[in-house]
Amino acid sequence: MSVSHRCALLLVAVALILAALLPTSSPALAPALEKPGLIGKVAFDGDKPDLDKLTKELQERMRVKDEGHCLAKEATDDEKSQQIWKIDEKGGVANVFVWISPLKGKSFHIDPAKKTWEDEVVIDQPHCSFTPHAVVAFPYYKDQAGKKVETKQKFLIKNTSKELVHNTSVTGGPNQTILAGGAPVNVALDPSAEPIYIKCDIHNWMSAYVLVLDHPYAAITGKDGTFRIENAPVGEEVNIFAWHEKAGYLNEGGAKGETIKLEATTVKNFKCKAK
Numbered sequence: 001m002s003v004s005h006r007c008a009l010l011l012v013a014v015a016l017i018l019a020a021l022l023p024t025s026s027p028a029l030a031p032a033l034e035k036p037g038l039i040g041k042v043a044f045d046g047d048k049p050d051l052d053k054l055t056k057e058l059q060e061r062m063r064v065k066d067e068g069h070c071l072a073k074e075a076t077d078d079e080k081s082q083q084i085w086k087i088d089e090k091g092g093v094a095n096v097f098v099w100i101s102p103l104k105g106k107s108f109h110i111d112p113a114k115k116t117w118e119d120e121v122v123i124d125q126p127h128c129s130f131t132p133h134a135v136v137a138f139p140y141y142k143d144q145a146g147k148k149v150e151t152k153q154k155f156l157i158k159n160t161s162k163e164l165v166h167n168t169s170v171t172g173g174p175n176q177t178i179l180a181g182g183a184p185v186n187v188a189l190d191p192s193a194e195p196i197y198i199k200c201d202i203h204n205w206m207s208a209y210v211l212v213l214d215h216p217y218a219a220i221t222g223k224d225g226t227f228r229i230e231n232a233p234v235g236e237e238v239n240i241f242a243w244h245e246k247a248g249y250l251n252e253g254g255a256k257g258e259t260i261k262l263e264a265t266t267v268k269n270f271k272c273k274a275k
């Protein structure tokens with residue numbers, strides 16, 4: 001074989017290897033993946049809501065109720081902005097819950113050695129917004145014998161404000177006044193089909209959401225709209241859900257979920273429209 005033939009064969013081989021390595025879905029939409037898992041992005045689709053108007057309306061309510069604390073210099077811009085829509089300049093939608101569930105009659109095998117969950121999930125109210133606005137809790141799961149196993153994860157709602165009193169009301173959970181710097185409320189909830197609404201009865205614009213699951217396969221989109229669920233059960237068919245507090249379900253099938261098969265790396269993107 002001539003040198004030029006060998007070079008040509010080598011080039012073809014390199015091209016084939018590169019083609020095999022490149023993912024078929026759009027990699028630009030997905031965050032970097034350290035371990036195998038489920039990744040993707042939620043992107044806004046259509047005309048964006050008037051976020052400045054929503055923020056102005058919120059700040060007016062804050063000003064009337066308690067300007068000094070709610071609009072304090074120390075409060076972050078995020079706390080002083082409308083909480084419903086967090087959309088970045090590239091259309092990434094934050095605070096979207098993405099999770100999976102086993103198909104009917106099946107269950108996930110949870111391996112505590114592959115721990116991805118936090119020991120403590122905390123929502124604070126340092127001024128007049130809950131922060132963070134959206135969290136996932138994983139209080140317990142069932143082992144292969146069907147026995148309930150506590151993860152010992154704590155879900156706390158606290159009030160580190162200097163002077164504000166908040167009344168934390170969790171749908172189906174505690175409804176409790178927390179004084180400034182007071183003892184955190186320990187929230188124990190059972191797994192729910194969709195995120196649970198949390199509000200403050202004193203500042204009635206304050207809202208947050210918690211999704212409670214009996215497995216750890218859930219994520220909340222970050223500022224750029226991307227999410228990552230690590231250690232999801234590869235090879236299994238599952239139902240996937242994506243849910244935004246205003247737009248509702250973004251997946252096909254709505255509350256029933258959208259069935260997908262999990263590969264070693266699965267890219268699943270969603271579009272989100274204003275309602």
Ligand SMILES: [Cu+2]
Binds near residue numbers: 128
């Ligand atoms: Cu409050």
